[in-house]
Amino acid sequence: MTPTAPASAPADTSVLSLRSISKTFGAVAALTDVDLDVAPGQVVAVVGDNGAGKSTLVKVLAGVHAPTSGTITFEQRTVTIDDPATAHDLGIATVFQDLALCENLNVIENLFLGREINALRLDDVAMEVRSWELLRQLSAKIPTVRIPVASLSGGQRQTVAIARSLIGDPRVIILDEPTAALGVAQTAEVLNLVERLRERGLGVIMISHNMEDVRAVADKVAVLRLGRNNGVFDVQDVSSEEIIAAITGATDNAVSQRASRRQGATTTHEGAPS
Ligand SMILES: Nc1ncnc2c1ncn2[C@@H]1O[C@H](COP(=O)(O)OP(=O)(O)OP(=O)(O)O)[C@@H](O)[C@H]1O
Numbered sequence: 436m437t438p439t440a441p442a443s444a445p446a447d448t449s450v451l452s453l454r455s456i457s458k459t460f461g462a463v464a465a466l467t468d469v470d471l472d473v474a475p476g477q478v479v480a481v482v483g484d485n486g487a488g489k490s491t492l493v494k495v496l497a498g499v500h501a502p503t504s505g506t507i508t509f510e511q512r513t514v515t516i517d518d519p520a521t522a523h524d525l526g527i528a529t530v531f532q533d534l535a536l537c538e539n540l541n542v543i544e545n546l547f548l549g550r551e552i553n554a555l556r557l558d559d560v561a562m563e564v565r566s567w568e569l570l571r572q573l574s575a576k577i578p579t580v581r582i583p584v585a586s587l588s589g590g591q592r593q594t595v596a597i598a599r600s601l602i603g604d605p606r607v608i609i610l611d612e613p614t615a616a617l618g619v620a621q622t623a624e625v626l627n628l629v630e631r632l633r634e635r636g637l638g639v640i641m642i643s644h645n646m647e648d649v650r651a652v653a654d655k656v657a658v659l660r661l662g663r664n665n666g667v668f669d670v671q672d673v674s675s676e677e678i679i680a681a682i683t684g685a686t687d688n689a690v691s692q693r694a695s696r697r698q699g700a701t702t703t704h705e706g707a708p709s
């Protein structure tokens with residue numbers, strides 16, 4: 436990446452700050468001047484419509500794509516994330532949407548794939564102990580670690596993928612649509628897990644399409660629209676309708692009109708004698 440002067444100084448409470456990050460693919464501007472901050476123990480949801488640039492942002496942080504311009508500050512140092520190994524070594528873990536688990540391997544094998552303890556003589560016992568430790572930290576509901584991942588539920592797979600990303604002891608974890616394919620109970624399980632990550636002091640960036648999930652766990656929500664920032668909100672101070680209006684770029688579209696009609700109705704009720 437080409438370092439440029441930051442648009443504004445990174446907040447010194449941040450573990451990770453992006454300033455003015457742009458990424459073009461030929462003529463396509465996937466990201467333009469994007470700023471983002473995440474603090475330790477904070478969950479930042481990144482939301483936006485299809486093609487808003489969410490996955491591109493994830494890939495920039497994961498070392499998959501080099502940004503065309505902009506500055507990334509990690510733990511108060513300006514960094515260049517050239518490749519996934521650099522992201523991992525810095526302490527930025529990414530759980531991609533497809534999870535990249537091996538269906539036919541069991542939980543332990545998936546957790547330690549490519550980094551088996553004592554690579555020459557696989558230390559089964561040590562890996563099993565460490566696996567349970569990791570899963571316990573996440574209060575994960577996995578019945579046995581010797582079961583092929585293929586036979587786990589979607590929520591359990593997400594758990595395994597998150598546990599695997601914790602092995603390098605990261606400071607920041609990025610989850611791309613962690614609840615997209617999950618039912619109600621499994622979604623709740625994964626959202627609990629996100630809370631465990633926050634309790635452990637990690638900075639969490641969660642890509643999501645689901646307003647309920649965002650409201651349930653995020654502290655802040657950052658909206659991307661057409662590759663640009665379109666608002667950062669404290670979740671407590673913002674309605675789902677306002678977030679959706681920022682996502683669609685319409686302050687007066689059908690959704691917000693419905694919202695304001697409802698608010699109007701509520702006001703009338705509250706004003707009426709009870
Ligand atoms: N490797 C690539 N080559 C060319 N264009 C790309 C590439 N990756 C992404 N884009 C373009 O960049 C823009 C942002 O895409 P991105 O995948 O980041 O969006 P997204 O917010 O993740 O969308 P979705 O919700 O559909 O996953 C889109 O216009 C997309 O077509």
Ligand SMILES: [Mg+2]
Pocket residue numbers: 489490491
């Ligand atoms: Mg995407």
